[in-house]
Amino acid sequence: MKVLELTNVTKEYTQGKMQVPALRGVNLSVEAGEFLSFAGPSGSGKTTLLNLIGCLDRPTAGSIELAGRELAKLTPLELARVRRQEIGFIFQSFNLIPVLTAFENIEMPLVMLNRFTPAEIREKVMAALEEVGLAGLESRRPAELSGGQQQRVAIARALIKNPKFVLADEPTANLDSENGQAVLDLMARMNQKNGVTFIFSTHDPMVMGYARRLVRLKDGRIASDEEVDRHAKAN
Amino acid sequence: MPRQINYYVRLALKNLARHRRRTLLTVLAVAVGLWAFIVMDSLLAGVDRDSGRNVIDLETSHVQVSAAGYFAHRDELPLDKTLAAGTADSKLIKMIRSDSRVSGVTSRIRFAAQLNNGTDEFPVVAVGLDPHRDPEVFTLTDYIVAGRKLQNGEYGASLGKKLAELMELKIGDSFTLVMRTAANTFQAIDLEVVGLVNSPHPMVNTGMVFLPLDVAANVLGLDGRVTEIDLRLGGEEAVDRVTKDLRSSLKSSGFNVDVSSWKDLSGSFLAISQGKRLYNGIFLGLVMVIAAVGIVNSVLLATIERTREIGTLKAIGMNEGDIVRLFLLESTGIGLLGGIVAVGLGIATNLYLVNVGIDLTSMIGDMEVGYPINGVIYGVWNWTTMVVAFLFGLAICPLVGWWPSRNAARKDPVEALRHA
Structure with missing residues (x-):
């Protein structure tokens, strides 16, 4: 089932009096449950593309249809609601709220959804902590966790509301290879277990190796779009 | 919504505790302003009361x-x-x-x-x-x-x-x-x-x-x-009534007289008293401008420091209203703490002013200040003023915090997330 459709998407930024193109006519279709990576060097448009899909930005031209909704037609309030209900974000620098504990960081999206009782929230958060291997660390603040642990909290925060998409911008860039692999394993497991569509960006070949679909970007255009047979690769 | 508010209140309190010294200074700025208002009001009311008593006892009678x-x-x-x-x-x-x-x-x-x-x-x-x-x-x-x-x-x-x-x-x-x-x-x-x-x-x-x-x-x-x-x-409360009654009874008995209350006879003193009230209002305004600058500065700094967090909150799904609410809760927290401290200090200071007072002779000697009072001036308990000061602090803080909060909420999430 198609959950995301980008048609001829262009994004330009204004720098002084210059219009700088970041994306030039991108066309992309994503099915539910994909584990897709945008790959490419810095400045190729990966983050811009993630921002547009994540309803954080609007394209200069073209259309983005996300879960059946044309994003250009949504008001800022509606875009915020889409982000709150359907999209989970994982950031390169984890972006946890430093004054909140791991538990409180993870519960935030559920509180914002305003659908669950405190008991239900507690149950879900504890299960999520267990799932990401952080059981017993719920009272720690981000500064008391390692980088890998912080990113696990961020993954739990992104997944706790059972979103349609998880968007991850260079999720392992600030982690050592061991922690990076652990985080990618976790993301892959969550993708398979929950069927959540994962779209992430990277320029790290190791991370690309985890993707089941690899979309390479160059100068704001899709240079290649290929399915990856991980089993074949592993063999 | 109440669960969200609970969560936001918790987050606001934790954010206030993030920079304790800055929060403390802002709270103190608000508290000192409100405290000064409480003390001024107490002293002015005390001066009014004692001046009125002096006028009645030594100058005009009731x-x-x-x-x-x-x-x-x-x-x-x-x-x-x-x-x-x-x-x-x-x-x-x-x-x-x-x-x-x-x-x-x-x-x-x-x-x-x-x-x-x-x-x-x-x-x-x-x-x-x-x-x-x-x-x-x-x-x-x-x-x-x-x-x-x-x-x-x-x-x-x-x-x-x-x-x-x-x-x-x-x-x-x-x-x-x-x-x-x-x-x-x-x-x-x-x-x-x-x-x-x-x-x-x-x-x-x-x-x-x-x-x-x-x-x-x-x-x-x-x-x-x-x-x-x-x-x-x-009793002094009967002054107006007795004045009015005497006017009519003496007139009806054929006495062609003027009957004046001490307030009629002390018009200038009462005018000064009214002027003092206005002065105290202006004083409160000035003090609160200083406190307001502190609050705006504090919230503004917080919004700059937490730019990336604002981006994150927006990415997670907060809208502008949620972010404004979050910062307003922080300003309200400052107002609440400032009000509590001000009233606490106000009560302590008033205990001294009411019971011991301030001896003016040590400050101005025998100099006349154009007011029917000298010697020691005392404070007066005025709980309404304390409630007003507390509520004023509670209201003014979110009011002045609104502008930087709104600016923070309007930040472009992409720019905010990119912020170092």
Whole structure:
């Protein structure tokens, strides 16, 4: 089932009096449950593309249809609601709220959804902590966790509301290879277990190796779009 | 929504605790402003209360009855508008006494004079008073610090202590009082200083001479007549009612008189009092501007420091309203803490002001400040002011925090997330 459709998407930024193109006519279709990576060097448009899909930005031209909704037609309030209900974000620098504990960081999206009782929230958060291997660390603040642990909290925060998409911008860039692999394993497991569509960006070949679909970007255009047979690769 | 609010309140409190020193300084700025307002209000109310008491006890009494037309010219101290009330058995005084709300009645002659000590001359207000009946209404005798009380028929006088010092007079010395009589002729009498008065009313201390009523009436040619009848009431709350009732009852009995309350007679003092209230309001405004700058600065700094967090919150799904709410809760927290600290400090300071007071003599000495009070000024408990100060702090903080909060909420999430 198609959950995301980008048609001829262009994004330009204004720098002084210059219009700088970041994306030039991108066309992309994503099915539910994909584990897709945008790959490419810095400045190729990966983050811009993630921002547009994540309803954080609007394209200069073209259309983005996300879960059946044309994003250009949504008001800022509606875009915020889409982000709150359907999209989970994982950031390169984890972006946890430093004054909140791991538990409180993870519960935030559920509180914002305003659908669950405190008991239900507690149950879900504890299960999520267990799932990401952080059981017993719920009272720690981000500064008391390692980088890998912080990113696990961020993954739990992104997944706790059972979103349609998880968007991850260079999720392992600030982690050592061991922690990076652990985080990618976790993301892959969550993708398979929950069927959540994962779209992430990277320029790290190791991370690309985890993707089941690899979309390479160059100068704001899709240079290649290929399915990856991980089993074949592993063999 | 309540669960969200709970969460936001928790987050706001944690954010306030993030930079404890900055939060503390902002809270202190708000608290000091509100505290100053509470203290100022307490002192001004205390000054009003004590000044009013001094005016009543030493200058005007609660209610004054004078001849028709005297009130309009009272500042000129005229002697051609007098009442036949020199003795306690006069018909007018008997009628006034018949009102059960009146607890004391006395008569006085107030006139302009020059005090001459043989070397210098000084303009004074002279008052002829009945030594026996005057204490029913006025408290002058309570403040005699040297010598004795006046006696009927004697050519003696009580002076304000500062006036005596100025004119280099002491108990037993004589001076000459020069005046115009009711017939507008010059008259001079020699009086012996028999008492010195040091009251809390500066005008009494610095510019008044008291002599026996019968002597004053005699030298002024006002046999059996006085310029005013002064009334003491059982309670101050009855002043307006008694004034009104006496006006109508005396008029219907054929007395052509002016009946004035102490408030009518102290218009200028009350005008100053009103002015003080305005001044206190302006003061509160100024202090709160300073506090507001602190709050704006604090919230602004927080929004800059937490730019990336704002981006993250937006990515997670907060809208502009949620982010404004979050920062407003933080400003409200500052207002709440500031209010609590201010009221706490206000109560502690007021305990001192009400019970010990501030001795003005150590600050301004014997200098006159144009207000019927000197010596120690005391505070007054005014819980309404404390509630107002607390609510003001609670309201002003989110009000001034709104602008930086809104700016923070409007940040572009992409830019915010990119912020280092």
